[in-house]
Amino acid sequence: MRSPGIQRWRKAAVAVQAALVVGLPFVRLGGESALRFDVPTFRLFFFGATLAAGEYFILLVGSLLFLLGVITVTLVFGRVWCGWLCPQTALMEIVDIVKGALSVGGKAPSASGYARRAVYHLFLAALALLVSVNLTWYFVSPYEMLPGLMRGEVGRLTVWCVGVFWAALMLQFELLGRRFCATICPYAKMQDVLMDSHSLTIGFDTSRRDDCMGCDLCVRACPTGIDIKAGPQVQCVGCARCIDACVKVKSRKGGTSLVGYMFGTPTGRFRDALTFKSIALTAVIAGVGVLTAAVYSGSPDVEVSAVRLSGAACRVAPDGGRVAPYRLELANRGGADVSLSLSVSGMDGAILAAPENPVTVAGNGRRTMAVFVKAPAGVTGKTPVRIVISATDPKSGAAAEARTSFFCP
Ligand code: SF4
Numbered sequence: 288m289r290s291p292g293i294q295r296w297r298k299a300a301v302a303v304q305a306a307l308v309v310g311l312p313f314v315r316l317g318g319e320s321a322l323r324f325d326v327p328t329f330r331l332f333f334f335g336a337t338l339a340a341g342e343y344f345i346l347l348v349g350s351l352l353f354l355l356g357v358i359t360v361t362l363v364f365g366r367v368w369c370g371w372l373c374p375q376t377a378l379m380e381i382v383d384i385v386k387g388a389l390s391v392g393g394k395a396p397s398a399s400g401y402a403r404r405a406v407y408h409l410f411l412a413a414l415a416l417l418v419s420v421n422l423t424w425y426f427v428s429p430y431e432m433l434p435g436l437m438r439g440e441v442g443r444l445t446v447w448c449v450g451v452f453w454a455a456l457m458l459q460f461e462l463l464g465r466r467f468c469a470t471i472c473p474y475a476k477m478q479d480v481l482m483d484s485h486s487l488t489i490g491f492d493t494s495r496r497d498d499c500m501g502c503d504l505c506v507r508a509c510p511t512g513i514d515i516k517a518g519p520q521v522q523c524v525g526c527a528r529c530i531d532a533c534v535k536v537k538s539r540k541g542g543t544s545l546v547g548y549m550f551g552t553p554t555g556r557f558r559d560a561l562t563f564k565s566i567a568l569t570a571v572i573a574g575v576g577v578l579t580a581a582v583y584s585g586s587p588d589v590e591v592s593a594v595r596l597s598g599a600a601c602r603v604a605p606d607g608g609r610v611a612p613y614r615l616e617l618a619n620r621g622g623a624d625v626s627l628s629l630s631v632s633g634m635d636g637a638i639l640a641a642p643e644n645p646v647t648v649a650g651n652g653r654r655t656m657a658v659f660v661k662a663p664a665g666v667t668g669k670t671p672v673r674i675v676i677s678a679t680d681p682k683s684g685a686a687a688e689a690r691t692s693f694f695c696p
């Protein structure tokens with residue numbers, strides 16, 4: 288059973304997490320936010336990669352891997368997420384510090400108590416606003432939002448995001464508090480099912496029950512009011528305050544804590560939690576992750592798709608050739624602009640006509656246009672002919688092609 292002074296490490300973890308969450312939208316990779324979902328273009332910027340709507344299978348695989356990762360971590364480390372990494376826990380820690388400093392809560396307040404309560408509620412509103420703006424940066428780049436704010440221009444998406452986040456956070460701060468963990472959080476409800484008898488938990492050493500002084504400091508330290516001596520409970524958020532409380536009181540008498548982290552039992556070891564289930568899950572995550580990364584990194588930076596516009600009539604040119612219209616979509620997943628030369632192959636004498644050729648596609652950009660393929664005179668077009676429309680940037684070497692068919696009766 289390990290029982291060092293834990294709260295200072297938890298506070299350090301909260302500080303690191305806050306710095307990461309606030310700072311990440313300001314980190315730019317390939318000219319874009321390190322992590323942001325761009326609502327107008329439905330693109331996800333993910334640490335230098337750009338996922339467009341057509342590539343969401345990566346997102347799906349990523350979400351499944353994340354879910355498997357959560358299951359594996361819970362299986363081995365129990366509620367470590369709740370106690371150390373959950374943003375809800377981190378925010379409630381900050382709220383608790385301010386609440387304690389202002390001595391809010393408890394009995395009917397005096398005149399100065401009312402003033403402190405007012406300051407406390409103003410603090411909650413301000414904290415909710417700050418967090419809402421921070422969360423909105425994951426949808427609207429701070430490099431757009433902040434200059435816009437300076438000019439007094441706030442986009443509708445910004446207002447909507449900040450408003451929704453702010454309302455949800457105020458509901459959380461003012462009404463739910465830590466009850467959220469025990470009543471609403473789906474992960475908390477799943478944990479009983481996911482954990483097994485070797486998972487890391489915070490528990491009371493029942494074999495030393497006689498050493499317990501019955502001071503109940505562990506109960507009073509608990510933010511959710513649990514008596515850890517009665518065994519693990521769903522309301523436990525893994526904050527470890529009960530451990531520090533018991534360490535403090537027992538060390539005064541030269542004893543050791545009766546409450547602490549344990550892998551199943553007080554004598555349990557980390558290796559006990561490395562069961563077949565947890566090892567197999569880790570292997571599956573690593574295997575699928577490596578495979579997905581290989582598939583994604585092997586796909587070209589430029590993509591082209593061509594669709595024959597079936598509703599639009601093809602026509603016969605003055606020289607007897609036949610002209611069919613296509614909808615061409617060009618996507619550039621790289622960070623730098625490309626200049627793509629368009630051409631058609633697969634049919635002798637075929638010509639491709641586009642409103643511009645070469646076509647410039649901005650880094651992480653997309654272009655859609657109507658193009659025409661002209662078959663030489665003599666081709667009736669009654670039988671579909673397989674053709675290939677190619678897009679090539681000779682400078683960067685980026686290239687892609689789309690297979691389609693020429694049909695123009
Ligand atoms: S703080 Fe420790 S000694 Fe006091 S009641 Fe809790 S477990 Fe017993």
Ligand code: SF4
Pocket residue numbers: 489505508509510511512513514515522523524525526527528529530
């Ligand atoms: S029993 Fe209470 S104090 Fe102990 S870890 Fe759980 S929530 Fe925190």
